[in-house]
Amino acid sequence: VNAPRCLLICVGSELLRGKLNTHASHISRRLASIGLALNEENTVGDDLQEIATAIQKGLDQFEIVIISGGLGPTFDDLSREAASKASGKPLIRSKKIVQELRAKFHRAHYRMPPKNARQADVLEGATVIANRVGTAPGQWLPLPSSPAATSRGSILILLPGPPSELYPMLEGFILPRLKKQFPPPPTAEAHMHFVGVPESLVDHKVRPIIERAARGGDRVQFTILAHLALVDLDIFVSATSSARARHTLSRIVNAVKRAVGDAWYGSDADYPLEKVVGDHLRSKHATVAVAESCTGGLLAGRLTDLSGSSDYFREGCVTYTNIAKTRYLRVPESLIRKHGAVSKPVAVAMAQGIRKNAASTWGVGITGIAGPTGGTSQKPVGLVYIAFASKNRTVCKEYHFRGSREAIRLRAVLSALDSLRNL
Amino acid sequence: VNAPRCLLICVGSELLRGKLNTHASHISRRLASIGLALNEENTVGDDLQEIATAIQKGLDQFEIVIISGGLGPTFDDLSREAASKASGKPLIRSKKIVQELRAKFHRAHYRMPPKNARQADVLEGATVIANRVGTAPGQWLPLPSSPAATSRGSILILLPGPPSELYPMLEGFILPRLKKQFPPPPTAEAHMHFVGVPESLVDHKVRPIIERAARGGDRVQFTILAHLALVDLDIFVSATSSARARHTLSRIVNAVKRAVGDAWYGSDADYPLEKVVGDHLRSKHATVAVAESCTGGLLAGRLTDLSGSSDYFREGCVTYTNIAKTRYLRVPESLIRKHGAVSKPVAVAMAQGIRKNAASTWGVGITGIAGPTGGTSQKPVGLVYIAFASKNRTVCKEYHFRGSREAIRLRAVLSALDSLRNL
Numbered sequence: 001v002n003a004p005r006c007l008l009i010c011v012g013s014e015l016l017r018g019k020l021n022t023h024a025s026h027i028s029r030r031l032a033s034i035g036l037a038l039n040e041e042n043t044v045g046d047d048l049q050e051i052a053t054a055i056q057k058g059l060d061q062f063e064i065v066i067i068s069g070g071l072g073p074t075f076d077d078l079s080r081e082a083a084s085k086a087s088g089k090p091l092i093r094s095k096k097i098v099q100e101l102r103a104k105f106h107r108a109h110y111r112m113p114p115k116n117a118r119q120a121d122v123l124e125g126a127t128v129i130a131n132r133v134g135t136a137p138g139q140w141l142p143l144p145s146s147p148a149a150t151s152r153g154s155i156l157i158l159l160p161g162p163p164s165e166l167y168p169m170l171e172g173f174i175l176p177r178l179k180k181q182f183p184p185p186p187t188a189e190a191h192m193h194f195v196g197v198p199e200s201l202v203d204h205k206v207r208p209i210i211e212r213a214a215r216g217g218d219r220v221q222f223t224i225l226a227h228l229a230l231v232d233l234d235i236f237v238s239a240t241s242s243a244r245a246r247h248t249l250s251r252i253v254n255a256v257k258r259a260v261g262d263a264w265y266g267s268d269a270d271y272p273l274e275k276v277v278g279d280h281l282r283s284k285h286a287t288v289a290v291a292e293s294c295t296g297g298l299l300a301g302r303l304t305d306l307s308g309s310s311d312y313f314r315e316g317c318v319t320y321t322n323i324a325k326t327r328y329l330r331v332p333e334s335l336i337r338k339h340g341a342v343s344k345p346v347a348v349a350m351a352q353g354i355r356k357n358a359a360s361t362w363g364v365g366i367t368g369i370a371g372p373t374g375g376t377s378q379k380p381v382g383l384v385y386i387a388f389a390s391k392n393r394t395v396c397k398e399y400h401f402r403g404s405r406e407a408i409r410l411r412a413v414l415s416a417l418d419s420l421r422n423l
Numbered sequence: 424v425n426a427p428r429c430l431l432i433c434v435g436s437e438l439l440r441g442k443l444n445t446h447a448s449h450i451s452r453r454l455a456s457i458g459l460a461l462n463e464e465n466t467v468g469d470d471l472q473e474i475a476t477a478i479q480k481g482l483d484q485f486e487i488v489i490i491s492g493g494l495g496p497t498f499d500d501l502s503r504e505a506a507s508k509a510s511g512k513p514l515i516r517s518k519k520i521v522q523e524l525r526a527k528f529h530r531a532h533y534r535m536p537p538k539n540a541r542q543a544d545v546l547e548g549a550t551v552i553a554n555r556v557g558t559a560p561g562q563w564l565p566l567p568s569s570p571a572a573t574s575r576g577s578i579l580i581l582l583p584g585p586p587s588e589l590y591p592m593l594e595g596f597i598l599p600r601l602k603k604q605f606p607p608p609p610t611a612e613a614h615m616h617f618v619g620v621p622e623s624l625v626d627h628k629v630r631p632i633i634e635r636a637a638r639g640g641d642r643v644q645f646t647i648l649a650h651l652a653l654v655d656l657d658i659f660v661s662a663t664s665s666a667r668a669r670h671t672l673s674r675i676v677n678a679v680k681r682a683v684g685d686a687w688y689g690s691d692a693d694y695p696l697e698k699v700v701g702d703h704l705r706s707k708h709a710t711v712a713v714a715e716s717c718t719g720g721l722l723a724g725r726l727t728d729l730s731g732s733s734d735y736f737r738e739g740c741v742t743y744t745n746i747a748k749t750r751y752l753r754v755p756e757s758l759i760r761k762h763g764a765v766s767k768p769v770a771v772a773m774a775q776g777i778r779k780n781a782a783s784t785w786g787v788g789i790t791g792i793a794g795p796t797g798g799t800s801q802k803p804v805g806l807v808y809i810a811f812a813s814k815n816r817t818v819c820k821e822y823h824f825r826g827s828r829e830a831i832r833l834r835a836v837l838s839a840l841d842s843l844r845n846l
Contacts, residue, residue, distance in 0.1 A: 014648045016461045017657065018452040020445060024466060029441045038439045040473070041466040043447060046646075050463070074626040074647070113627055133826065162649075164830065223441030234441065290741075296727025297720030300741040304719030307796050307828055309743075315751070316741030318713075318723040324738035324781070328751070358747070373730050405730055 004063035004152075004182050005039045006031060009054050011070035011079050012161055013045040022163065023068050027170065029223060032236055034175055035184025036064070037221075046070065051082035059086060059143065059154045064178065069161030071136035073116040079158055080121050080139075087143055087156055091121040097128065101135055123156075129173045134165040140177065155181070185219075185238045188245035190253050190267055192233040195418045197263040199226035202233060205259040209252055210235075218248045229414040230273065231263075265421060273417045274302045280421060281312035281361075288420065289314040289358035291329050291350040293341065294368040294384060296320065299413045314358040319350070329353030329365075340379065342367050344396045347385035351396075355389045362423070363389040364416055370405045384412045388423060395423075427486035427605050428462045429454060432477050434493035434502050435584055436468040445586065446491050450593065457598055458607025459487070469493065474505035482509060482566065482577045487601070492584030494559035496539040502581055503544050503562075510566055510579060514544040520551065524558055546579070552596045557588040563600065578604075608661045611668035613676050613690055615656040616699075618841045620686040622649035625656060628682040632675055633658075641671045652837040653696065654686075688844055696840045697725045703844055704735035704784075711843065712737040712781030714752050714773040716764065717791040717807060719743065722836045737781040742773070752776030752788075763802065765790050767819045770808035774819075778812045785846065786812040787839055793828045807835045811846055818846075 008027055015021045021043060028038035039062065044050045051070065058065035070079030084091045097120035105112035119136050122128055129138030138159045145153040157174060159166045194202055203224055214220045219238040224231065235252055239245035257264050266276050281288060290299050300316030303309060317328045322341055325331040331349040339345045347365045355363025368384030375381035380400070387396035399415055401408040431450055438444045444466060451461035462485065467473045474493065481488035493502030507514045520543035528535035542559050545551055552561030561582045568576040580597060582589045617625055626647055637643045642661040647654060658675055662668035680687050689699050704711060713722050723739030726732060740751045745764055748754040754772040762768045770788045778786025791807030798804035803823070810819035822838060824831040 014646045014657075015447065016451050016464065017455065017646055018448055019648060020443075020448040021464075022443060024438065025441055025443045028439050032440070039468065041439065041444075041464075043464040045462065073623050075630065076647075110621075113623060115627075116623065164826065221440070223437070225441045225443065227443075232441075292720070295724070296732075296736075297715070297723030297739050297741065300720030301718070301724050304741070304743065305829070307794065309719075313719075313743055315743055315747035316720050316739075317751075318720065318727070318739030318741075320727065320733055320736055320738055327780070328738070328740075357750070371730060406728070 003036060005061070006036055006064040006066065007058040007062040008038055008041045009051070009058060009065065009067045010041065010043040010161075011046065011051055011067060012043075013076070015043050015069075016045050023166070025225065026163070026167070027066065027068075029225070029234060030170055030175060031178075032221065032223065032234060033189060034179040034182075035187050035236070035238065036178060036182065046076040046078060048078045048082055048085070051078055052085040055083055055086035055156070059156065062154060063152060064155050064157070066157045066159065066174075068159045068166055071119065071138075071158060071160045073113070073119050073135070077118075080118070080123070083123055083139075083141075083156060083158060087123065087141065089124045089126075089141065092124055093117065094120045094122050094128070097122070097137060104135055123158075126158075129159075129169050131160060131165055132168060134160060134162060136160040136165070138169045138173070140173070186240065186242040186245050188237045188239075188242065188249040190235045190249055191271070192235070192253065192256060192264060193266045193271060193273070194231040194233070194260060194263040195265055195273060195414060196229055197231060197260065199224055199231050202231045202260060206233060206256055209255045209259065213237075213248055213252050216248060218245065220248070220252070229411050229418075265418070272305070273414065273421070274305050277303070277417050277420045278306055278309060278312055284361075286361035287312050287314050287358070288362045288364060289354045289360040290316045290364040290366070290416075291325075291354035292316065292318050292366045293320060293325070293350070294370040295366050295409050295412050295416075298409055299364065299366060299416050302413055302417065314360045315354070317354060317357075325350060328357070330356075342369055342379055342383060342385065344385050344387070344398065347387035348389065348394055348396050351387035351389035352394065361390060362420070364420070365389070366412060366416060368399075368408075368412060370408045370412075372405055382408050384408070384415075386412065386416050386419065388419060390423075426459060426608070428484070429459060429487040429489070430481040430485040431461055431464045432474070432481060432488065432490045433464065433466040433584075434469065434474055434490060435466075436499070438466050438492075439468050446589070449586070449590070450489065453593055453598060454601075457602040458610050459601060459605060469499040469501060471501045471505055471508070474501055475508040478506055478509035478579070482579065485577060486575060487578050487580070489580045489582060489597075491582045491589055494542065494561075494581060494583045496536070496542055496558070500541075503541070503546070506546055506562075506564075506579060506581060510546065510564065512547040512549075512564065512566075515547055516540065517543045517545050517551070520545070520560060527558055546581075549579075549581075552582075552592050554583060554588055555591060557583060557585065559583045559588070561592045561596070563596070609663065609665040609668045611660045611662075611665070611672040613658045613672055614694070615658070615676065615679060615687060616689045616694055616696070617654040617656070617683060617686040618688055618696055618837060619652055620654060620683065622647055622654050625654045625683060625686075629656060629679055632678045632682060636660075636671055636675050639671060641668065643671070643675070652834050652841075685845070688841070695728070696837065696844070697728050700726070700840050700843045701729055701732055701735055707784075709784035710735050710737050710781070711785045711787065712777045712783040713739045713787040713789070714748075714777035715739065715741050715789045716743060716748070716773070717793040718789050718832050718835050718839075721832055722787065722789060722839050725836055725840065737783045738777070740777060748773060751780070753779075765792055765802055765806060765808065767808050767810070767821065770810035771812065771817055771819050774810035774812035774817065784813060785843070787843070788812070789835060789839060791822070791831070791835060793831045793835075795828055805831050807831070807838075809835065809839050809842065811842060813846075
C-alpha cells in the first residue's frame with residue numbers, strides 16, 4: 001500500500017496580505033516524524049466558495065486533508081461552513097461545547113458574545129478535538145470515498161489557525177491518530193542541530209552522504225531548515241526492519257558529524273541551544289551572569305527561557321549607557337574613553353565585572369553596534385565583541401555580523417550561547 | 424472593471440519538507456503596493472503533472488499566474504515543461520540565451536555543463552526577463568482566454584525560486600509591467616494596532632462600522648490578525664476617486680477609534696508597540712530603566728529593539744535571585760522574607776530601586792511566576808506584578824496570565840509596554 005497523500009489548506013486572507021505562513025513548514029516536519037509526507041499546500045482567503053472548492057478538490061485527490069484557520073467566532077471564519085458544503089455533512093450545534101465555551105469566557109471574566117456559539121457547530125459524524133489554549137475546537141471527520149473520487153476515502157481535519165492552538169492538537173490528537181491509521185514502515189529518525197554554518201554548506205555536505213546511503217536500498221528522506229545562525233537537519237530512514245533503519249541512520253549521522261564538524265551541537269527533536277547550554281552548565285554545577293549592551297537583555301532572556309534556569313542563571317545587567325557600565329560593572333571610565341564603549345577591553349571588563357558581582361562561574365560581556373545607525377568606518381554596524389570571564393581565564397571574540405538590527409542582535413545572542421557551549 | 428485575480432504557485436519539494444516559504448508574504452505585500460491582491464497560493468512538489476495541473480487550474484481561473492521555482496538546470500526543475508504543457512505553447516531553445524549562459528559560466532571560470540542549456544528554453548511568444556544574480560531567466564507570457572476559461576485571458580509569469588534572484592525581477596520588471604497593464608483603482612488603506620483586547624471584541628465593535636460604511640457604495644475590506652495580546656486591523660477602501668477613498672477611510676478609522684477606545688495604540692503599517700512607547704518617551708524627554716525577574720531581560724530586549732533607543736532607554740537589571748534584587752536594587756531582604764519575591768511590595772521596590780540607580784523618569788519592576796513549575800495555590804503560575812515608579816507616583820498592577828511559559832513572559836512584556844504607553 002502506498003503512503004496516503006496529504007493536502008494542507010491554510011485559510012486566512014491575512015496570509016495573502018503579508019502575514020508569513022509557517023504552517024506548511026511545521027506540519028510537514030511533524031508529519032515526517034510519523035512517516036507521512038505533505039504532498040501539497042494551498043492558501044485561500046476568507047471566502048466560502050473558495051474554501052469549499054479547495055476542500056472539494058482535496059477530498060477528490062488526497063487521503064488526508066488538513067484545514068487550518070477559519071474556526072474563529074467572526075463572520076469571516078468560514079471553514080466549518082465550507083467543510084460542510086464540500087463534504088455534504090450538516091453542521092450540528094453541540095450544547096456541550098456551547099456550555100464549555102461559556103465556562104471559558106466566565107473564567108476570563110467576560111460574557112460570551114452570542115456569535116461565539118458558532119464555534120460549537122460540529123460536522124455530523126466528526127470527533128471533536130479539545131482546544132486547551134483558545135476557544136475553537138478542532139474536528140476529525142473520516143469520509144468514505146465518493147464515486148467520483150480517485151482516492152480511497154479521506155480524513156477531513158479542521159484545526160485552528162494560531163500555532164499556539166494548532167500545535168498541541170497536532171501533537172496530542174492528530175499525529176497519534178494518523179500513526180494508528182497509517183502505521184509507518186519501520187523507521188528511524190535523527191534531528192541534528194548546527195550553529196554558525198550556512199544552510200547551503202550543510203546541504204552541500206549532506207546530500208552526497210544521503211545519496212550514498214540511499215543506494216543501499218533503504219528509503220532516506222531529509223529536511224533542512226535554517227533560521228539565522230541555526231540549521232536543523234532532520235533525517236528519516238525507512239527500511240525492512242527497525243534494526244536495519246537504525247543501522248543505516250547511525251551510519252548517516254556519523255558521516256554527517258564528520259563532514260560538518262564543530263558546528264553540530266545536538267541531536268534531539270526539541271533541543272534549543274539554550275537548553276544545551278543550560279544542561280551543560282547544570283551538569284558542571286556552573287553558573288552564569290551576563291552584562292549586555294547591544295543585545296539589550298536578549299541573552300538573559302534566552303538563558304531564562306526554560307523553567308529551572310535559576311539553577312544556572314544568576315543575574316544580568318543591560319548597561320546601555322557608559323555610566324551604567326561604570327556603576328554596575330566597574331568598567332573604568334578611562335577604559336571607555338581610551339578604547340570606546342564598543343571594544344575588546346570594555347567587553348572583557350564587562351564580563352569580569354558581572355562575574356564578580358554575581359560570584360558566578362562565568363561572566364559574559366557583550367558590546368557592539370547593532371545598527372542601522374551608529375556605525376563608523378573603523379567600527380562598522382555589525383561589529384560585536386563578546387567576552388567570557390572565569391576565575392582563571394578570559395576570552396574575547398570579535399564578530400562582524402551582517403543583516404538587519406534584529407538579525408545582528410540575534411546572531412550575537414546565538415554566538416554567545418555557542419561559545420558558552422564550547423567553553 | 425474588477426481587479427485581476429492573482430495566483431502564486433510555489434514549486435519545490437523542499438517547501439513541503441520543512442523549508443519556510445516566504446514568497447506569499449513578500450509577493451502579496453509587493454502586489455498590494457500597486458493595488459493588486461494575491462488571491463490564492465499553491466505549493467507543489469517537483470512533479471511535472473502536479474505542476475502542470477496547478478498551472479492549468481490557474482490559467483482557467485486567474486488573470487495573473489506567477490510561478491516561482493523549478494527553473495534550475497537539474498532533472499527536478501520542471502516548471503518550464505509544465506508551463507508548456509498547461510499553456511500549449513512549445514518550448515524553443517534560445518541561442519542567444521545559451522550564449523549568455525556560457526558567458527556567465529566563463530566569467531566564473533567554469534565550463535557550462537550541457538544540461539544547463541535547458542535554462543535557455545523559452546515558451547513561444549514569451550518575453551525573457553534577465554537574471555542578473557543567477558542563471559535562470561524569467562519569462563512573461565500573455566495568453567488569450569481559452570474557450571473553456573472563465574477569465575479574461577491570463578498572464579503567465581515564470582520566476583526563479585531564490586529570493587535573491589526573484590526580488591530584483593519583481594521590482595525591475597514584473598511590478599512596473601503589471602501596474603501599466605492594470606492601473607490601480609483609487610484606494611486608501613489604514614493599519615490599526617490594538618493591545619490588551621481580544622480579537623473577537625475588536626471584530627464585534629468594528630464590523631457594524633465597516634458594514635455602515637460599505638452601504639455608502641465604496642468597496643471596503645478589512646482583516647483582523649491577533650498575536651497574543653496584540654490585534655492588528657487592516658482596512659482597505661476602493662472608491663471612484665482617491666479623495667473619496669481617503670474620506671471614507673478616515674470616517675471608518677475615527678469611528679473605530681471611538682468604539683475600541685484606549686486599546687488602540689497606532690495606525691501605521693509597521694508600528695510595533697515598542698516604537699509607540701519609544702516615540703512617546705522621546706517626545707516627553709522621558710527615560711526608562713527596568714528591573715526584571717520572570718521576564719528575564721525580554722522587556723529590556725524589546726525596549727532596545729529599535730535604533731535610537733538609547734534616547735530613552737537607560738539600563739536594565741535581570742535580578743533572578745533574591746540576593747541580586749537586594750544588591751542591585753536595594754530591595755530590603757526583610758521585604759522579600761515577609762511578602763515573598765513575587766509580591767506587590769517587591770515589584771514596587773524593584774521599580775523604585777532601578778529608577779534611583781538610573782536617575783530615569785520611570786522605573787519598571789516585574790516579578791512573577793512564568794511556570795510551568797514554581798506555582799502554589801496562593802501564588803499560581805501566571806501571577807505577575809508589574810510596578811511603575813516615577814518621582815511622584817508609583818503604581819503596581821497584578822496580572823493573571825494564562826498559557827505557556829513563553830506566552831506568560833510575552834504577555835507580561837506587552838502589558839508593561841502598554842502601561843508605559845498610557846502613563
